[in-house]
Amino acid sequence: xxxxxxxxxxxxxxxxxxxxxxxxxxxxxxxxxxxxxxxxxxxxxxxxxxxxxxxxxxxxxxxxxxxxxxxxxxxxxxxxxxxxxxxxxxxxxxxxxxxxxxxxxxxxxxxxxxxxxxxxxxxxxxxxxxxxxxxxxxxxxxxxxxxxxxxxxxxxxxxxxxxxxxxxxxxxxxxxxxxxxxxxxxxxxxxxxxxxxxxxxxxxxxxxxxxxxxxxxxxxxxxxxxxxxxxxxxxxxxxxxxxxxxxxxxxxxxxxxxxxxxxxxxxxxxxxxxxxxxxxxxxxxxxxxxxxxxxxxxxxxxxxxxxxxxxxxxxxxxxxxxxxxxxxxxxxxxxxxxxxxxxxxxxxxxxxxxxxxxxxxxxxxxxx
Amino acid sequence: xxxxxxxxxxxxxxxxxxxxxxxxxxxxxxxxxxxxxxxxxxxxxxxxxxxxxxxxxxxxxxxxxxxxxxxxxxxxxxxxxxxxxxxxxxxxxxxxxxxxxxxxxxxxxxxxxxxxxxxxxxxxxxxxxxxxxxxxxxxxxxxxxxxxxxxxxxxxxxxxxxxxxxxxxxxxxxxxxxxxxxxxxxxxxxxxxxxxxxxxxxxxxxxxxxxxxxxxxxxxxxxxxxxxxxxxxxxxxxxxxxxxxxxxxxxxxxxxxxxxxxxxxxxxxxxxxxxxxxxxxxxxxxxxxxxxxxxxxxxxxxxxxxxxxxxxxxxxxxxxxxxxxxxxxxxxxxxxxxxxxxxxxxxxxxxxxxxxxxxxxxxxxxxxxxxxx
Numbered sequence: 001x002x003x004x005x006x007x008x009x010x011x012x013x014x015x016x017x018x019x020x021x022x023x024x025x026x027x028x029x030x031x032x033x034x035x036x037x038x039x040x041x042x043x044x045x046x047x048x049x050x051x052x053x054x055x056x057x058x059x060x061x062x063x064x065x066x067x068x069x070x071x072x073x074x075x076x077x078x079x080x081x082x083x084x085x086x087x088x089x090x091x092x093x094x095x096x097x098x099x100x101x102x103x104x105x106x107x108x109x110x111x112x113x114x115x116x117x118x119x120x121x122x123x124x125x126x127x128x129x130x131x132x133x134x135x136x137x138x139x140x141x142x143x144x145x146x147x148x149x150x151x152x153x154x155x156x157x158x159x160x161x162x163x164x165x166x167x168x169x170x171x172x173x174x175x176x177x178x179x180x181x182x183x184x185x186x187x188x189x190x191x192x193x194x195x196x197x198x199x200x201x202x203x204x205x206x207x208x209x210x211x212x213x214x215x216x217x218x219x220x221x222x223x224x225x226x227x228x229x230x231x232x233x234x235x236x237x238x239x240x241x242x243x244x245x246x247x248x249x250x251x252x253x254x255x256x257x258x259x260x261x262x263x264x265x266x267x268x269x270x271x272x273x274x275x276x277x278x279x280x281x282x283x284x285x286x287x288x289x290x291x292x293x294x295x296x297x298x299x300x301x302x303x304x305x306x307x308x309x310x311x312x313x314x315x316x317x318x319x320x321x322x323x324x325x326x327x328x329x330x331x332x333x334x335x336x337x338x339x340x341x342x343x344x345x346x347x348x349x350x351x352x353x354x355x356x357x358x359x360x361x362x363x364x365x366x367x368x
Numbered sequence: 369x370x371x372x373x374x375x376x377x378x379x380x381x382x383x384x385x386x387x388x389x390x391x392x393x394x395x396x397x398x399x400x401x402x403x404x405x406x407x408x409x410x411x412x413x414x415x416x417x418x419x420x421x422x423x424x425x426x427x428x429x430x431x432x433x434x435x436x437x438x439x440x441x442x443x444x445x446x447x448x449x450x451x452x453x454x455x456x457x458x459x460x461x462x463x464x465x466x467x468x469x470x471x472x473x474x475x476x477x478x479x480x481x482x483x484x485x486x487x488x489x490x491x492x493x494x495x496x497x498x499x500x501x502x503x504x505x506x507x508x509x510x511x512x513x514x515x516x517x518x519x520x521x522x523x524x525x526x527x528x529x530x531x532x533x534x535x536x537x538x539x540x541x542x543x544x545x546x547x548x549x550x551x552x553x554x555x556x557x558x559x560x561x562x563x564x565x566x567x568x569x570x571x572x573x574x575x576x577x578x579x580x581x582x583x584x585x586x587x588x589x590x591x592x593x594x595x596x597x598x599x600x601x602x603x604x605x606x607x608x609x610x611x612x613x614x615x616x617x618x619x620x621x622x623x624x625x626x627x628x629x630x631x632x633x634x635x636x637x638x639x640x641x642x643x644x645x646x647x648x649x650x651x652x653x654x655x656x657x658x659x660x661x662x663x664x665x666x667x668x669x670x671x672x673x674x675x676x677x678x679x680x681x682x683x684x685x686x687x688x689x690x691x692x693x694x695x696x697x698x699x700x701x702x703x704x705x706x707x708x709x710x711x712x713x714x715x716x717x718x719x720x721x722x723x724x725x726x727x728x729x730x731x732x733x734x735x736x737x738x739x740x741x
Binding site (some may be wrong): 018020021024025028031032036037038039040041042043044045046047048063087089090091092108112114115116117118119121122123124125126127128129132133135136139142143146147156157158159160161162164165166167168169170172173179181185189190193194197200201208247277278279280281282284285286288289290293294296297298302303304306307308309312315316326329330333334336340350361 | 386388391392393396397400403404406407408409410411412413414415416431455457458460461476481482483484485486487488489491492493494495496497498500501503504507510511512514529530531532533534535536537538539540541543544545547548553556557560561564568572574575576599652653654655658659660661662663664666667668671672676677678680681682683686689700704707708709710711712714
């Protein structure tokens with residue numbers, strides 16, 4: 001036991017003496033969560049649009065004013081002819097053009113019917129679709145004003161209540177995701193690198209011939225990182241509560257336990273990576289190239305999993321980050337207790353056991 | 369010149385002899401391109417929908433039937449009580465909940481208007497907004513049908529004014545996400561591979577001690593750097609080629625613009641990435657440090673590139689930061705040229721900025737590389 005403690009001490013010294021890595025280890029998660037918490041949003045606002053107004057009369061002016069008053073759009077320019085649309089789209093700044101037909105007011109008064117084309121640059125389908133929906137909503141509002149005197153019969157009005165996030169803030173969506181990504185990648189990358197580093201530099205041989213048992217070597221290697229990752233997790237949670245005003249509806253204690261569980265899962269994955277790779281380079285490429293995009297894309301961090309094709313929904317189940325995101329959102333935003341998330345917790349425990357079991361099986365006490 | 373060729377030869381041999389790395393360099397990115405491009409969609413469908421029918425009349429059933437018929441909603445169960453519905457919401461089994469009050473039909477017939485309770489899980493604010501639009505649309509259509517079914521002639525005195533909108537989705541009529549995401553994800557993969565490889569390369573020689581051996585040879589600074597970076601440049605261009613072929617064959621992404629222009633831009637862009645990688649390599653002592661820094665910048669570059677979330681919606685200060693993000697320019701150029709057929713003049717601003725960036729980064733990298741310790 002004394003030897004083991006000595007070994008852990010050695011590992012701590014390794015980390016603490018490497019000031020540059022330490023700075024990165026603590027500075028970067030903070031910088032990232034601040035940056036992303038404020039900057040990343042999948043809301044659409046201030047989209048540049050252009051107007052092609054063939055009528056230029058009172059009604060179109062009124063509609064244009066309504067559009068430019070909304071926070072979603074800013075009118076970038078007025079164009080004269082259809083052929084200009086292609087040119088401005090190719091430059092890329094303007095995302096949509098509203099095309100008013102000729103004699104707009106006249107048609108509204110005479111035929112009670114007029115047409116606006118919403119031409120969107122649909123290379124970004126999400127933005128295009130949202131723009132089209134927002135313009136429609138503004139026009140429906142405007143029509144209601146015009147039709148005040150017409151009695152509309154049989155109206156069912158939905159009373160919508162947005163629960164868990166009434167202001168529809170995208171921070172609520174992204175902070176749990178960023179936290180997961182940081183914990184996952186930092187933990188997996190750090191352990192896999194620090195173990196393969198000893199292999200590559202040849203010092204692993206020295207450790208293997210020491211009286212320490214292999215399991216003690218591994219646990220000793222991982223232990224300091226558990227400690228560091230917990231500090232990271234605490235800092236991130238504090239930042240999200242005080243700076244991004246994320247509520248913690250559920251129990252903080254449960255959140256802490258689940259975070260530690262997830263950190264251990266990620267570290268176990270790191271150990272597994274280190275047992276199958278010979279050099280730091282390989283370990284790093286596996287943990288960065290192999291984990292970064294799948295964790296960002298398949299965890300439900302940005303894109304809703306339920307909209308993905310079925311095979312990908314199945315694959316997403318093997319991403320530990322997916323389960324942790326469900327757990328944090330549950331605890332922080334919905335305020336659920338363990339009775340609602342025991343399934344997710346069990347899955348994480350199962351994954352951890354699996355990773356550790358596989359690494360023990362693959363771990364070689366001899367170097368080739 | 370001869371010296372450079374020898375260094376390049378050495379580097380290529382090193383890369384191709386490392387059997388563990390080869391699949392990671394070539395297979396992993398392409399596999400991810402093929403699989404992950406399918407995952408990136410903001411489309412909201414298969415919405416988990418549940419309802420609570422306290423009325424049990426023909427009207428309430430007709431309304432639920434409308435949701436059932438919609439392709440967006442996966443109608444789950446008819447919840448017998450509010451408590452059960454709430455707990456399903458907490459468990460995440462249902463995201464949209466429709467509550468039809470008692471006497472719904474009777475009130476509607478008598479007062480001609482009525483309220484419906486809709487509860488939406490809004491943790492994903494953007495999806496909740498879209499779900500709300502879908503619910504409203506379905507109910508509006510239902511209202512219109514009611515009008516046709518129940519309207520009396522006397523009601524139809526004044527015809528309401530109708531401003532019709534015709535949405536036209538240019539360049540991507542079916543709103544296919546893959547054509548949007550494939551070029552972007554290809555950009556990411558090229559960037560990550562070239563950045564990680566170049567960032568780790570020189571620092572690895574430092575850590576193992578072989579850099580010192582090279583330092584005492586007559587190889588010049590510039591020769592060494594060119595020799596080191598050229599193989600990665602080739603790998604990057606190779607990935608672009610294979611990626612474009614996959615994009616065409618598997619995803620049928622339109623390629624309207626000029627391929628030459630794409631290759632020309634990419635050839636300059638990779639220089640930027642390699643310059644950054646080399647610069648990181650020079651300023652770090654161990655591969656671990658180098659990778660942390662590379663990782664930090666890639667995560668920031670990826671999430672602030674406009675690839676997944678629009679840059680225009682970011683606050684002004686964040687938009688200023690994105691000006692320094694090379695991935696942003698690459699994503700823009702790829703999408704513009706591939707999907708819209710933008711020409712040389714359209715992408716000139718991005719091209720100039722990238723070229724300046726390449727010049728500065730490589731200048732810094734050469735300057736900071738020292739042959740002595």
